[in-house]
Amino acid sequence: MNKLLIIEDDLGLQKQLKWALADDLKVLIAGNRNEAMKQLEVHMPSVVTLDLGLPPDAAGVTEGFEVLNVIREVAPNTKVIMLTSNDDKENALRAIKLGAYDYCQKPFDENALKLIIQRAFNLYALEEENRKLSKNSRVSPLDGVIATSTQMMNVCKMVERVAPADVTTLVLGESGTGKELIARALHQLSERAKQRFVAINCAAIPENLLESELFGYEKGAFTGAVKQTIGKIEHANQGTLFLDEIGDLPQSLQAKLLRFLQERTVERLGGRAEIPVDVRVVCATHQDLKLKMDQGAFRKDLYYRVSEVVIDIPALRERPGDAAVIARVFLDRYAAKMKRPIKCFTKEAISAIERYEWPGNIRELENKIKRAVILEDGDAISAEALELEAGNDLLEVEPANLKQAKEALEKQLLVRALSQFGGNISQAAGELGVSRPTLYTMMKKYSIESSVIKSGD
Ligand SMILES: Nc1ncnc2c1ncn2[C@@H]1O[C@H](COP(=O)(O)OP(=O)(O)OP(=O)(O)O)[C@@H](O)[C@H]1O
Numbered sequence: 062m063n064k065l066l067i068i069e070d071d072l073g074l075q076k077q078l079k080w081a082l083a084d085d086l087k088v089l090i091a092g093n094r095n096e097a098m099k100q101l102e103v104h105m106p107s108v109v110t111l112d113l114g115l116p117p118d119a120a121g122v123t124e125g126f127e128v129l130n131v132i133r134e135v136a137p138n139t140k141v142i143m144l145t146s147n148d149d150k151e152n153a154l155r156a157i158k159l160g161a162y163d164y165c166q167k168p169f170d171e172n173a174l175k176l177i178i179q180r181a182f183n184l185y186a187l188e189e190e191n192r193k194l195s196k197n198s199r200v201s202p203l204d205g206v207i208a209t210s211t212q213m214m215n216v217c218k219m220v221e222r223v224a225p226a227d228v229t230t231l232v233l234g235e236s237g238t239g240k241e242l243i244a245r246a247l248h249q250l251s252e253r254a255k256q257r258f259v260a261i262n263c264a265a266i267p268e269n270l271l272e273s274e275l276f277g278y279e280k281g282a283f284t285g286a287v288k289q290t291i292g293k294i295e296h297a298n299q300g301t302l303f304l305d306e307i308g309d310l311p312q313s314l315q316a317k318l319l320r321f322l323q324e325r326t327v328e329r330l331g332g333r334a335e336i337p338v339d340v341r342v343v344c345a346t347h348q349d350l351k352l353k354m355d356q357g358a359f360r361k362d363l364y365y366r367v368s369e370v371v372i373d374i375p376a377l378r379e380r381p382g383d384a385a386v387i388a389r390v391f392l393d394r395y396a397a398k399m400k401r402p403i404k405c406f407t408k409e410a411i412s413a414i415e416r417y418e419w420p421g422n423i424r425e426l427e428n429k430i431k432r433a434v435i436l437e438d439g440d441a442i443s444a445e446a447l448e449l450e451a452g453n454d455l456l457e458v459e460p461a462n463l464k465q466a467k468e469a470l471e472k473q474l475l476v477r478a479l480s481q482f483g484g485n486i487s488q489a490a491g492e493l494g495v496s497r498p499t500l501y502t503m504m505k506k507y508s509i510e511s512s513v514i515k516s517g518d
């Protein structure tokens with residue numbers, strides 16, 4: 062049964078309301094703020110009626126508005142219906158501005174009030190349904206990360222597991238594999254998500270500026286230091302600090318960063334105070350840090366500090382099926398953005414996408430699709446528009462036995478057909494010469510969702 066909470070100090074009205082409404086609803090009563098809070102906490106009613114004149118200000122409106130505010134805070138989804146006196150339309154409207162759902166003027170017409178309450182319950186149910194839907198509609202395991210390969214699924218699982226822990230995390234991968242995307246996902250899935258994500262690219266800032274950029278400086282610390290300036294590390298306090306291209310950090314700063322990671326305090330340039338900073342540190346690099354250590358270009362002790370957990374992102378060519386799926390999502394995205402009527406890839410284009418090595422990984426794929434969406438005159442993107450060579454395709458992966466070979470080929474053809482037809486099951490089944498149920502069974506077997514292929518993130 063739907064639960065309604067009546068917040069009303071007048072005993073007579075309490076009775077009247079309860080009597081009028083208790084047939085269809087579970088009616089709870091509270092005579093003041095404390096009782097109301099208790100009922101909210103225990104019963105979580107979806108709808109509340111709230112008398113504006115509550116003690117200790119029964120003749121005024123201050124307590125009523127206070128209670129409205131508190132309800133909005135502790136139960137933001139609950140619908141609040143204000144009960145106001147006859148001549149107080151102004152306050153009723155003010156309450157609606159503050160987030161009340163509706164109002165009813167005293168003395169009220171029973172049927173009108175019932176109707177308002179019923180509508181509020183209906184709306185609540187509808188919103189609840191939508192909240193559930195949007196919770197379940199994440200097609201990819203991580204926001205913005207499009208993937209179907211087991212390799213990438215494992216990365217996503219790892220990110221989900223590591224994100225909530227405060228461990229310093231090192232993200233490795235070739236250029237354009239999505240290191241920054243994964244770093245942001247680590248932040249988004251952590252308890253620091255509401256705080257800042259501060260990124261600094263160690264390769265993009267000249268050595269002599271990087272130190273003040275990271276640690277900040279006091280006024281007069283050097284010529285040009287006209288005012289006290291907070292560094293990126295301090296700026297990220299409570300949040301996540303993303304040190305991109307850590308492999309390019311100059312030696313002098315490696316020592317200083319190590320000190321920060323050990324002490325968790327910063328000293329601004331020209332300053333004396335040790336300022337405590339609480340940040341989750343995520344680093345990334347496309348460089349081979351082990352090689353750099355062997356060459357003496359990267360400190361071993363720093364490496365062990367930053368690599369409490371290592372997330373290795375595979376290159377796009379090592380993720381079977383991903384290129385076609387990501388390409389499909391990019392096609393939809395850029396065709397919509399640029400208002401181009403392009404709906405799909407030609408068969409040659411898809412096999413070319415699968416065969417190509419993608420040295421620039423997803424960034425290169427994105428650029429190629431963007432460009433092709435602009436250049437393509439037809440309604441399907443050709444291999445030519447992608448500047449990829451059309452040709453015959455065979456399996457690239459070396460399967461160990463016949464069963465593996467068959468499965469790899471089956472998955473490849475499946476992903477290709479689904480990508481080509483934008484996730485349309487009938488068309489893909491037609492193309493492959495199988496029935497729809499067979500196609501569904503195959504998709505299940507290889508954990509492929511048509512929605513993933515249709516419209517990505
Ligand atoms: N799995 C994915 N799904 C969708 N988009 C992706 C995926 N991986 C990467 N991208 C996109 O590709 C682009 C490159 O990703 P990102 O900048 O994270 O890579 P990077 O590894 O940091 O590259 P670089 O080494 O060049 O800095 C971004 O636009 C990103 O949103």
Ligand SMILES: [Mg+2]
Nearest residue numbers: 237240241305
């Ligand atoms: Mg990057």
